[in-house]
Amino acid sequence: MQVPDSPREPLLEPANEPLREPARLVSRRAVAMWTVDALLGMAVLLAGQVAWWWFDRGNTFWHWVVAAAWLVLGGAYVIVMPRWRYRVHRWEATAEAIYTQRGWLNQERRIAxxxxxxxxxxxxxxxxxxFRLASVTVTTASAAGPLRIEGLDVTEARELVDVLTAAAVAEPGDAT
Incomplete structure (x- = not known):
């Protein structure tokens, strides 16, 4: 005997406004900052590659294989990652909540x-x-950890810190 499909009741009543992406982008200069950060990381790996080559002069075939793979993957990382992150990273602060969206491979959206x-x-x-940029970290009474907004223009970041601090101070209670 087959039970007919019955429409499921919604778990919660729909909100007046649907859940959406945070509205504000980080600074466009964040792409350059993330590119330089990636290049610095690649320089450390290059130093390891050179040291390996220097101390192990035996089988050069594997040195060339690893160097080629490092060049292709590292180059793709330096080119793709900063632009992808810029498209994902968003933030918004309202009188009620702070919204963040970040990441590139592992993406995270948080609302506090x-x-x-x-x-x-x-x-x-x-x-x-x-690059005249800053990051703002908002620590909350959450087990998920703080919210972090990277790549903000330093003036905008200072204003955000002032606004959020004032809003937090104005809230009654102890934020727990």
């Missing part, structure tokens, strides 16, 4: 209510400073 914000930090590493 402003009422859960504990700290707001601004970071600028050497490469980010070169």
């Amino acid at each position: 209510p402003v009422s859960r914000v504990q700290t707001v930090d601004l970071q600028r590493g050497p490469v980010a400073q070169l």
